[in-house]
Structure formats: C-alpha cells, structure tokens
Amino acid sequence: MYEVCNTELKGLSGVIESPNFPNNYPHNRNCTWTIAAPLGNRINLTFSHFDVEQHGSQDSSALASVNCMYDFVEVRQPNGTLGRFCGSNLPPELGSTQDKVMIQFMSDLSVAHNGFRLEWRVIGMLADYIFRVHLIFIHTISFRMRWKVGETVWHFQITRVSSILSI
Numbered sequence: 543m544y545e546v547c548n549t550e551l552k553g554l555s556g557v558i559e560s561p562n563f564p565n566n567y568p569h570n571r572n573c574t575w576t577i578a579a580p581l582g583n584r585i586n587l588t589f590s591h592f593d594v595e596q597h598g599s600q601d602s603s604a605l606a607s608v609n610c611m612y613d614f615v616e617v618r619q620p621n622g623t624l625g626r627f628c629g630s631n632l633p634p635e636l637g638s639t640q641d642k643v644m645i646q647f648m649s650d651l652s653v654a655h656n657g658f659r660l661e662w663r664v665i666g667m668l669a670d671y672i673f674r675v676h677l678i679f680i681h682t683i684s685f686r687m688r689w690k691v692g693e694t695v696w697h698f699q700i701t702r703v704s705s706i707l708s709i
C-alpha cells in the first residue's frame with residue numbers, strides 16, 4: 543500500500559526535498575535517501591523547511607521520538623537513529639558520526655502538509671581535500687604539474703577534467 547522510493551546520493555553536498563515540494567506531499571509514501579560519504583568522513587544535515595503532519599505533543603522533544611506515528615522524517619546512521627521528526631518545528635542541525643546516513647520519509651493515508659527541505663554536506667579531512675582538488679580542476683580547466691625524481695623530470699598535463707565527484 544506504500545509507494546516506495548529509494549535514492550542513493552554521493553558527492554560532497556546536496557539538497558533533499560520531500561516528494562512534490564514545495565507543494566503537499568502525496569499520501570502513502572515511503573521514501574529513503576541514502577547518503578554515502580567518502581570513507582571515514584561524516585555528514586551534516588541542516589533543515590531549511592519542515593512541515594509534516596503532527597502526531598503527539600509538539601511541546602515535548604522527549605515525547606517526539608515515541609510519537610510521530612502518522613507522517614514523519616527519520617534520520618539514521620548504520621549504528622542507530624539520529625532523530626525522528628514531525629510537526630512544524632524545524633529539527634536541529636544533525637551530524638552523523640559515521641560515513642553513511644539514511645533519511646526516511648513516511649506519509650500515511652490522510653492529511654498532508656508541504657513536507658521538508660534539507661541541505662546535506664560531507665565534513666572531514668578527506669572531504670576538504672577532495673573539495674579543494676575539485677575546485678582547482680573546475681577553475682583552472684587546464685592543470686599542469688612538474689617535478690623531479692632523481693634525473694628524470696616528469697610533466698603532467700590534465701585537461702577537460704569535468705568532475706572528480708565520483709571518487
């Protein structure tokens with residue numbers, strides 16, 4: 543009865559929106575976005591919009607985890623849950639401690655709001671390094687290197703490198 547959708551995300555940053563955003567999301571949806579960061583990095587999530595059918599008390603964050611039975615957004619990493627959210631309060635900024643994060647959106651058979659929008663970003667040493675190399679390739683297009691090993695001089699020229707985000 544649920545329409546399932548699964549999306550795999552790679553790279554260093556991106557945006558995730560609920561189905562039909564900024565219009566109301568459809569009923570009976572079970573969507574999961576999986577973000578896989580380069581090994582050893584972590585992922586930060588920042589919600590910029592949040593309006594999901596409320597269930598339970600909106601006042602108590604302690605109760606929020608046991609409520610949200612109708613529609614909800616749940617953020618997990620392989621070793622546990624980072625939070626389950628519903629209502630119209632913007633969730634806090636979330637940071638994983640592992641290099642994979644799953645964002646699940648579930649909607650039931652009635653009452654829809656316009657959902658959520660979040661921005662995700664990979665953080666960590668490796669991410670920073672890849673990001674800088676990426677910027678060099680993007681902004682110089684042609685990239686030259688030259689160094690000496692013993693008596694041999696090596697020249698490298700790389701051109702038309704469009705993206706290394708698949709690393």
Ligand SMILES: [Ca+2]
Pocket residue numbers: 595612613649650651652653654
């Ligand atoms: Ca609903």
